[in-house]
Amino acid sequence: MAKTTPATRSLAHAGIAFDVHVYVYDPGAERIGMQAAEALGEDPKRVLKTLMARVDGKPVCVILPSDREIAMKKLAAAFGGKSAEMMASADAERLTGYHVGGISPFGQRRPVPAAIEVMALGEPYVFINGGQRGLQIRLDPRAAAQLLGAVSAPLVA
Template sequence: MARKQASQGTPATAALAAAGVPFVARPYSHDPAAASYGLEAAEMLGVDPSRVFKTLMVDVDGRLAVGVVPVNGNLDLKAMAAALGGKKAALADPAAAERRTGYVLGGISPLGQRQPSPTVVDDSALGLDTILVSGGRRGLDIELSPAELVRLTGARTARIGTRRNQ
């Protein structure tokens, strides 16, 4: 996979470039009226939704954390809490998520966040050669090895996603 960063520079692409991790920037034309940013990305890029992962900020027992799950499913909050040794999880306040990551909703990447948070990647990613995650802005996904995503974010892997259409 070629390394690309020209004119797509975000903290996420900068982090990948600095680490020497191969990735492909996959820009697309974002529609502000899209109901689901992740499903929009899959459709616009012609990629199976099980390979496109959304980044969700979660409050686990009062601490912010990152859950990365396929866009064709949902985050299992109980599983997310358990994966981090917590008791209760809820989706984080959107403003808190934006402050913590430095990204806007719909463009939050698990990479290059202003303040890194404990991260859990759904274990379904490990069965894929590459996955796509937000590149740090709406209309930009990054394709990379799931093993590199886990390594760079210091993530744990666990079954934190619920599956649809299976």
């Protein structure tokens, strides 16, 4: 597995401190983020999942703890929109340049507005997908939010 991806290059270029962690990705896992947390031996609230959605028809990137579900009304409100919906997997892959299960908010083919669950910013560190299935990046959640220019808001149901 390559440990250099567009995500890691983006972080390195920005001067963000991070560590790369590899785990055995289970393509049959029902909840990918939860499987990553278990494989890494980490609390699910520190292993964040990256979801691609649309708010009022425009693409957005959403980052939240792997053990939580997104509240669409809260997501729409975070971007000042009226409605939100999940993006189809094929559209997310085409937009980001990553495969589902390996979508990172960093180094996407076409950057889009991002939102991060406010609870995550209270953690000393988090894991975020590194742009490849089975590759996680450990970093400061505040540094991640700053690099992405992410809105921090309550996003979970």
